[in-house]
Amino acid sequence: MVLACCAFPEALVKAYEELDRVVGPHRSPTFEDEPNLPYIKAFVKEVFRWRSVAIIGGQPHAPIKDEYYKVNSHPLLQEPVAYRTTHRAT
């Protein structure tokens, strides 16, 4: 987030405007402000998108038998992938 602020200062203009308007200088923002800070919420989403901490994500899965995807009438998503390997590993 700090790196984004340094590299893309134009993203801060609306953030500062919104915080000055909704919160002002005499108190810091709280969770009660959240509904009134749509740009800050968008900013947080963009942080999650732009640089996710985990770039390879989700719980690891493994098929318990050979799977064929987009090859025949047996697409991966119709045949639930089981979690046996994951459980064994953890």
Added chain:
Amino acid sequence: MIPKDTWVQGNIWAIHHSDREFPDPDRFNPDRFYDSNSPDRGPFPNEKGYMTFGWGRRTCVGQALAEQGTFISIARLLWGFNIRKARDLSTGEEIPVDIFDYTYAVFHPPLCRTIVTDLMDRNGLNMRPNPFSCAITPRSDEIRETIEREERDALERLAVYNGTTKYRMSTYYMNSS
């Protein structure tokens, strides 16, 4: 064909940097999520618009905590501080930052699964920026005074917990330095 017992994981980097859903994907641009009709954002298969915490039943159990904590941290950092590039003290020039200088450096798409082992050897599956220079200053004197006042208030409120543990903030700073 995906052979039995193959380790399969989602490539969040590639999903989040596909220019079909996120035009000009390397640009940090909150407008993508600010305006639901934003031209900077294409259709996305979930409501939140990102997949940072995984999918389905085995999504991150800490997701709500992380989202709330990130929201309040970012809201307060932005409310309180100007965050910008540092300047070289001798020349006065801004010191450039590199948005790709992360603990795993080779991550231009396509990220193929063969590099997973390499990722794990180096830094685990998480990434963070390598150290960089920046300048963080209170946005105004009024805001600086508010921060200092709220700090005093917080320490007073927390004083009832004094002595409940031997651990102090100073312990943390000692360990981390």
